[in-house]
Every structure is written in structure tokens, then in C-alpha cells.
Amino acid sequence: MTPVPSFLVHPSSTIDRPVEPLAPSTRSWSRAFADLRVGFANRQLWAHLGWQDIKQRYRRSVLGPLWITIGMGVTALGTGLLYALILNVDVPTFLPFVTVGFIVWNFLSGCLTEGLQTFITNEGLIKHLPAPLSVYVLRTVWRQTLLLAHNLIVYVLVAAVFFTSISHEYTMSADGSGTHQPGLGWTFFLVVPGFLLVAVNGGWVAMLLGIISTRYRDIPQVINAIIQLLFYATPIVWTTDTLTKQKDLAQSVLNWNPLYHLIQVMRAPLIGQSVDALSWIVCVGMAVVGWGLALVIMKNYRARVSYWV
Incomplete structure (x- = not known):
């Protein structure tokens, strides 16, 4: 049996007991x-790799990851x-709204754009x-x-x-x-x-689109082309209060925008706004449906990713 690398050990184990690797197999739930x-x-493995990505990006930089905060x-x-x-x-009141909107948007767009390349960039x-x-x-x-944590420093200063x-x-x-907002409180x-809901949704997006993009390399180009449109279609630098005409219609359209709900469940509590129950329902529903689709794709095509890359 081929030995497992030393860093693929179970983090909760008190001895160097390797985790059994997943062998390619036929389609199986x-x-x-x-x-x-x-x-x-x-x-321990993915946490170390993620941290190394940040360190490598700002290698030989005087301020290091603080450039993330400065840029934001x-x-x-x-x-x-x-x-x-x-x-x-x-x-x-508008500046905190925009600040948190940008912070959450960067997290979402990062999970989307880098999720598309997840398996391609990890080819080696x-x-x-x-590893699974x-x-x-x-x-x-x-x-x-980690990038979100650095950007939250900006929120603390603005707040x-x-x-x-x-x-x-x-x-x-x-x-x-x-619209009258209640202000900061226990909410x-x-x-x-x-954040947990946003991260869970980011996970299935990276898994689902990552596998599809590995097979069809045009998908990342298509998604990247429409990300800017999604940014302006989502209330990050504007609010429905600024719409003088057809405000109710605009809000109805926003209710069908999943990115709006993902941003709201994080932004609203941080700036003292109320979160509609619809936003929680949509985010939970997306997580359930999204991971269901991701598991179907994993069941059928997990073993093929190593050949596609």
C-alpha cells in the first residue's frame, strides 16, 4: 500500500494515524x-494551504496582508x-452600508471566481x-x-x-x-x-462550478463576463430608498436576486438594519438545493476530475 503523506493525518488524532485516502471508484453516494x-x-491540510496562499500573495511585502485592508x-x-x-x-449611514456591502461582495465573488478554478489551479x-x-x-x-477577516478591520473603523x-x-x-432602520442592537x-449561511453557499458553488469548469473550460470565461453586471444589479452602492420611481417593483425584482439575500443576512446585522425572513429562507433554501446538486455532480463525476485537470 502506498504510504500517505505525513500532512494527511487526522487533526484530532494524538498519534500519526493517516486518514484513509479516497480511491477512485464507480459512481456511489x-x-x-x-x-x-x-x-x-x-x-490541518486545507487550513495550512489557505494560509500559505495569503502569505505567498504578499511575500516580500512590507505591510503584507495589511494591503488587503488598505485596498478595501x-x-x-x-x-x-x-x-x-x-x-x-x-x-x-450610507458609508457603513457601502463598506459592508463591498466586504461581503468580495467574499461572495471570491468564492465564485476562485471556485471556478478550484481544481484547475490545484492540478499538481x-x-x-x-486527498478528497x-x-x-x-x-x-x-x-x-481570511481575506474577509482582514477586510472586517475596515468595518470596525467605519463603525x-x-x-x-x-x-x-x-x-x-x-x-x-x-425606510426607517432600527439601528445596532442585539440583532x-x-x-x-x-456568515455561516454565506460560507455554506460559497462551498457548494465552488464544488459544483469547480467540477463543471474543469470539464468545460469556457464556463469561467462566461461567469467572469457577467460578474460586473451582477455587481451593479445588486444593491451594494445603491439602495431602494434612492429609487424615486417604481420602488415597489424594484424591491420585487430584488427578491428574486439570490446575491441580494446573501449580502443582506451579513450586512444588515452589522449596520443595524432588519433582515427580512425571506432572506433567511432563500439562503437556507439555496444551501439545501445547492449542496444537493453538488452531491449529485460529485457522485457522478468525482473520480473523473483527476483526468480532466
Whole structure:
């Protein structure tokens, strides 16, 4: 039997007991679920790889990962102030809205764009290591989580500066005619389940689209072409309060935008806004349906990925 590399050991084990690698096999539900189980068990591997990705990106840089925070801060400040003037909204409440919107969007778009390339960029590891496919998906999501953590520093600074504006009931419109938000309160802690839902959805997106993109290399090009359109179609730098005409119609259209709900379950608690029950339902429903589709794809094509790359 070929020995398993030393870093593919079960993290909870007190001895160097290797995790049994997943051998390619025929289509099987048990193999698909085992891939996820063993992948999560190898958390030392994907956590180390994800952290190394961050370190490698900023190798020989003086500020290192702090450039992530600086870049996000400059983008949020410049865009927030510009659109606040254009849309005539209240800067102290609009700037936190834009900042958190950018932070969550970067996490979602990162899971999407890098998820498309998950298995392609890990070609060398897939061909030489007996690791389950879920390890590479978890590596991608973990890397995006580390980037999210760095970007949240910007939120802390913005929230501290404008705390008095978002800590009580407020509206983002300059004349006070917009939707009234309750302000920061105990609902702040809803950001935890919100993030978990966003991460779970990011996981199935990376798994499902990663496998499909490995087989059909045109898919990443198509998705990347429409990401910018999705950005402007999602309320990140604008709100429904700024729509003077057909506001109800715009909100109805937004209810069909899954990215809007994914952003809201994280953004709303952080800036003192209420989260509609519909957003929670949509996010949970997407996670269930999405992972169902991902498992079907894993069942049928998991063993072929090593040949496609």
C-alpha cells in the first residue's frame, strides 16, 4: 500500500494515524459523502494551504496582508463618498452600508471566481496527493474567509467613526423619507449565522462550478463576463430608498436576486438594519438545493476530475 503523506493525518488524532485516502471508484453516494467527511477531517491540510496562499500573495511585502485592508478601505471610502453625493443620501449611514456591502461582495465573488478554478489551479496536488476533492474547496473558502477577516478591520473603523449615526433608528436618505432602520442592537449577533449561511453557499458553488469548469473550460470565461453586471444589479452602492420611481417593483425584482439575500443576512446585522425572513429562507433554501446538486455532480463525476485537470 502506498504510504500517505505525513500532512494527511487526522487533526484530532494524538498519534500519526493517516486518514484513509479516497480511491477512485464507480459512481456511489457513499463515496460522495465520504469525500466531504474526510475533507473536513483534514482541516490541518486545507487550513495550512489557505494560509500559505495569503502569505505567498504578499511575500516580500512590507505591510503584507495589511494591503488587503488598505485596498478595501480606499475602495469603500472613495466609492461611498462619490455615490453619496450622486444619490443625495446621508453619508454617516450610507458609508457603513457601502463598506459592508463591498466586504461581503468580495467574499461572495471570491468564492465564485476562485471556485471556478478550484481544481484547475490545484492540478499538481490532485494528480499527486490522495486527498478528497472537498479539501480544495475548503481551501478556497478558508482563503476567502481570511481575506474577509482582514477586510472586517475596515468595518470596525467605519463603525467606530459613525457609531452614533447607526446605533439608533435612522434612514439613509438625506431628507429622512427613506425606510426607517432600527439601528445596532442585539440583532448584531445574527451576523454569525449569516456568515455561516454565506460560507455554506460559497462551498457548494465552488464544488459544483469547480467540477463543471474543469470539464468545460469556457464556463469561467462566461461567469467572469457577467460578474460586473451582477455587481451593479445588486444593491451594494445603491439602495431602494434612492429609487424615486417604481420602488415597489424594484424591491420585487430584488427578491428574486439570490446575491441580494446573501449580502443582506451579513450586512444588515452589522449596520443595524432588519433582515427580512425571506432572506433567511432563500439562503437556507439555496444551501439545501445547492449542496444537493453538488452531491449529485460529485457522485457522478468525482473520480473523473483527476483526468480532466
